[in-house]
């Protein structure tokens with residue numbers, strides 16, 4: 001879509017600050033989102049996820065800093081920048097007295113290059129063929145969400161921003177969306193930005209996540225590093241738990257806790273796992289299973305944000 | 312560019328005409344014209360036969376009577392002018408064999424309903440423009456509307472222009488409906504009636520259609536100012552009810568307030584002292600020092616301020632809805 005695709009990141013925030021009155025809502029955010037990745041915005045209620053998205057799409061002005069989309073400043077070159085963006089901000093509000101199709105025609109008229117075929121194609125993608133000619137007031141929340149995704153995709157944006165996209169979708173819908181977002185990022189090199197409260201969802205959907213707290217960026221990491229940082233948790237199923245725990249404590253000075261009648265659990269660096277197995281085997285402990293427990297993003301999220309509740 | 316703007320207008324038109332309220336408005340418009348037509352039809356006496364046969368003698372008698380009274384009326388300039396006008400028109404009728412109608416005619420009906428019906432069209436357009444702007448904020452659709460490669464100025468302009476196009480459409484509906492109702496109630500044969508205009512001591516024969524649309528145009532001065540004010544209020548407060556209520560209240564109360572305050576000289580700077588431009592063509596201005604040029608200047612200043620303030624608020628403020 002743009003000549004700058006190879007050199008510029010899809011979205012770049014530079015020292016973005018937003019103050020309303022005296023309150024600093026967003027405090028000096030700087031990060032980049034690349035094409036071909038799914039980026040997740042994570043943060044408790046009121047952290048400033050929606051505010052950041054509003055500034056990226058130009059609905060709110062920033063007090064300081066700048067945002068570039070494919071190299072175009074949203075402040076200085078609004079049309080060039082926004083042309084590359086498809087978005088849902090908070091809820092997908094559409095014109096209720098129009099049909100789904102009329103809504104799409106409405107948005108198609110506002111950009112160049114979206115014809116009837118493209119509208120039909122997008123409708124098929126979000127599986128709304130059967131209700132696209134119904135008035136939106138008859139739609140369920142999930143159907144409106146799908147229509148919202150459809151309007152965001154119409155003009156083949158390089159950056160797709162979805163604020164809480166799984167809100168209202170049924171499991172099948174979530175699965176389809178996840179699959180589709182992956183496909184968009186991998187095959188069409190779209191930069192996908194999502195925010196969500198469903199942390200397990202984020203874990204499955206995102207390549208990288210940025211954690212916002214009180215308007216500040218706490219960290220940007222890939223999902224894997226993020227989850228695994230702070231050690232790996234393993235579960236060992238053995239014949240004699242008490243003895244095994246004693247061996248581990250005496251020979252390796254590590255703590256193992258009883259997770260079940262015949263299972264021990266411990267958190268440690270990855271490299272220590274074979275050492276423990278060797279030691280136990282030498283001590284004649286029978287090992288039936290070693291399971292690496294994938295820590296959920298939620299646990300990790302609570303660790304990072306200081307245990308504050310999310311929902 | 313122009314192509315894109317046509318698309319924006321199409322969008323706004325779709326949003327105006329697909330709302331249920333549009334059909335109700337048009338139905339009210341036509342219904343009221345019909346109602347007024349019926350009431351007038353059944354309260355107007357039917358022409359008597361003597362009036363149809365001896366109209367020239369009757370007109371001549373009228374002229375003679377008016378002429379006799381004329382010298383005694385010099386004190387009141389307005390009454391004096393009216394008498395002079397009547398005499399001139401009656402003489403013209405006798406000379407050109409143009410029989411005056413003895414009852415209501417199609418065209419007189421079209422003209423008679425214009426003023427009040429345009430006030431109602433004004434109310435409807437206020438509702439349309441306020442809804443067009445404020446409902447986007449109420450429903451949250453403003454977010455999806457403003458993240459397109461289109462400046463907010465263009466969006467606002469498309470909303471304003473489409474509201475005024477709604478006025479034009481309503482005027483056409485009004486014209487056609489009152490012409491048809493006028494014809495049904497008072498006879499289509501009167502459609503060919505001559506329209507006589509008296510100016511600077513001379514009588515001209517002009518077209519009724521032209522005269523009606525001139526009246527429409529003059530009545531629309533107040534309408535456009537009110538609609539622009541409604542758009543301004545909707546853009547500033549993002550609240551449709553407030554915009555509709557406040558601007559309609561202003562439209563109704565403004566002219567009355569101005570009459571009550573007419574003894575103060577500063578009243579001439581108030582918007583509503585200047586919206587009725589017919590005060591310069593057939594009547595006395597609110598204050599003797601006011602001229603047509605003065606009123607146009609005052610209107611231009613108010614209009615510019617309305618547009619500027621509405622534009623600044625619509626284009627500059629953050630969207631938090």
Ligand SMILES: Nc1ncnc2c1ncn2[C@@H]1O[C@H](COP(=O)(O)OP(=O)(O)OP(=O)(O)O)[C@@H](O)[C@H]1O
Pocket residue numbers: 020023025043044045046047048049050051052631
């Ligand atoms: N108009 C406003 N005036 C003052 N403060 C505001 C305004 N709008 C939002 N805020 C504040 O900005 C902060 C960020 O809000 P935002 O909606 O961006 O949070 P969020 O991360 O999207 O939360 P959620 O998870 O609930 O969607 C909140 O603390 C909120 O109180």
Ligand SMILES: [Mg+2]
Pocket residue numbers: 049050051090163
């Ligand atoms: Mg939010």
